[in-house]
Amino acid sequence: MSQDPHAEDEILGKAYDARLMRRILRYLQPYWKLLAVALAFLISHTATELLRPYITKIAIDRYIATGDIGGLDSMVLIYLGTVIAGFIFLFIQTYTTEYAGQRAMHDLRMQIFTHLQRQDMDYFDRNPVGRLMTRTVNDVETLNELFSTGVVGLMGDVFIVFGIAGAMLWLDWKLALIALSVFPVIIYASRFYRRRAREVYRESRLILARLNARLQETIAGIATIQVFGQEGKMYDRFQEINSNYRNVLLRSVRYNAVFFPIIEIFSALSIGLVLWYGGWLIGIDGLQAGVIVAFIQYLQRMYQPIRDLAEKYNIMQAAMASSERIFTTLDTQPVIQNSAAPVMPARLRGAVEFKDVWLSYKHGEPILKGISFTARPGERLALVGATGGGKTSIVSALCRFYEIDRGSILVDGVDIRDWDKQALRQQLGLVLQDVFLFSGDIASNITLGDERISEARMIEAARRAQIAPFIERLPGGYRAEVQERGSTLSQGQRQLLSFARALAFDPRILILDEATSSVDTETELLIQTALEELLKQRTAIIVAHRLSTIKNADRILVIHKGQIWEQGGHDELLARAGLYARLYDLQYRLERQNGANTEASTDSGPMSADQSERS
Ligand SMILES: Nc1ncnc2c1ncn2[C@@H]1O[C@H](COP(=O)(O)OP(=O)(O)OP(=O)(O)O)[C@@H](O)[C@H]1O
Ligand SMILES: [Mg+2]
Secondary structure, eight states, X not given: OTTOTTHHHHOOOOSOOHHHHHHHHHHHGGGHHXXXXXXXXXXXXXXXXXXXXXXXXXXXXXXXXTTOHHHHHHHHHHHHXXXXXXHHHHHHHHHHHHHHHHHHHHHHHHHHHHHHHHSOHHHHHHSOHHHHHHIIIIIHHHHHHIIIIIIHHHHHHHHHHHHHHHHHHHHOHHHHHHHHTTHHHHHHHHHHHHHHHHHHHHHHHHHHHHHHHHHHHHHHTHHHHHHTTOHHHHHHHHHXXXXXXXXXXXXXXXXXXXXXXXXXXXXXXXXXXXXXXXXXXXXXXXXXXXXXXXHHHHHHHHHHHHHHHHHHHHHHHHHHHHHHHHHHHHHOOOSOOOXXXXXXXXXXXXXXXXXXXXXXXXXXXXXXXXXXXXXXXXXXXXXXXXXXXXXXXXXXXXXTSSOOSEEEEEETTEEGGGBOHHHHHHHEEEEOSSOOOOSEEHHHHHHTTOTTSOHHHHHHHXXXXXXXXXXXXXXXXXXXXXXXXXXXXXXXXXXXXXXXXXXXXXXXXXXXXXXXXXXXXXXXXXXXXXXXXXXXXXXXXXXXXXHHHHHHSSEEEEEETTEEEEEEOHHHHHHHTSXXXXXXXXXXXXXXXXXXXXXXHHSOOHHHHHHHHHO
């Protein structure tokens, strides 16, 4: 089972683990007063339940048997009173328990969320989104069930079972012993059932996880499946898991189909015993008939918790497994921590220096191998190179998303490990290859909800990013909602929006991972103008794909296999006829042709426009 990727998420341990339970209860601690109230009402509610059969007994023996109808009325009223009181007690108990549980779960979800936000990139590489979602949503929900049904329910069951046993013994111990004589068999049957149910439950969860994963993968990859005509194969695979799932569930149906009738039989048997032996006792011992009626009611109530046992057991078990996973998550601390006395400078000059930087994602497999370069304040560096060379890795190292193995990275002469993580990242503007848009309006996607950015500054940023005219044409303008993570915006528009975001935050050092996708000539021109705005008076490190960006850089670093292969200006590198010259030839010949075409037709192709601007 260990090779199953879902096994880790579905391991079921004990139904009760004191260590985990103590930690779970810590979340309830702030609400202990509420829980004390809940407990008090739980006991009161149990008391009304215990009382009702006894009132029946008195009604029969003292009033019905003697024909005292006036007294019977008051008994009926008292009976009604216990019903109403029981209702109120149960309401208060349920509400307070749920309230405390919901508050605790809210706190826990916040804690997990905060914790996740603090994690290193490395953590997100290792944990798929689905798993993290499950932690924050499903696992917490399972715990909630433990609070609302599990723990309190179990406590209530214990009170009821012992309370009824006590009441029966007190009413007539001989009859009680006869009634309870079937219990050893029931306990044995329950234990057998519980063990089987647990196995089936564990197995069904495992298969369900696989079923979910299969379904999710199919939906996510539907385009690929349809294009390659793989629906049939996917059908077969799903069919197999689906049948397994059905079979496991049918097994659990079989256990249920045996267990519950057995409980029914024994419940009927014990009632039969009470009637038979009780009737006999009336004759020889002067037992009152009302006691028999009360016993029947008690017994029926007593079997209820036994019927729910399996369900509660599953809840307990699932909750233990969920809490184990939640706590494991919470115990993972980010590796990248602030130093004891972190530096938090107000404003940067914007100097960046890499000194013999080595980085590896997996131990022993270095991706960056001794990268050294400097960017003076205001300088523009372009990183170019074949895919997989390590350009994005250089950027990630600078943002301290990953800890480097060797060497050092200095920003304004200070090692980034001595910087306050947040303060450092605030000074770095990062514009990524694929622009991430959040749900919300356009304005909040530019400011990211940061109150320090005024409306005027936001609009100015949009204007400089060349996106203002487009936004103003939208219904609602800056308040227009971004739908489905921006799927209604074009690639180019998204790119410009991300420039506006960077402009609004006005970082000293700008890091840009240029999008590779090509856009139409008009948008291309907009992007180039916006980019010029964005790069003004900033140190810029650009993973460049656009020929214009590369040519406009002060220095080009050619990254190849984790090293700086060549560096220098465009013409200088071309003259060397090395790797850059080859890259240029292969990658940009096409663009050059396109550029030439547009130049001919519109009189201001992208290349010529840049060159005049820069000189
Ligand atoms: N998070 C990661 N975990 C493990 N390996 C990674 C990770 N990110 C990148 N790599 C590996 O590091 C190497 C360099 O990747 P990187 O993303 O830095 O290349 P790149 O130069 O930016 O490529 P591209 O031009 O395609 O964006 C690749 O071989 C890649 O497989
Ligand atoms: Mg990259």
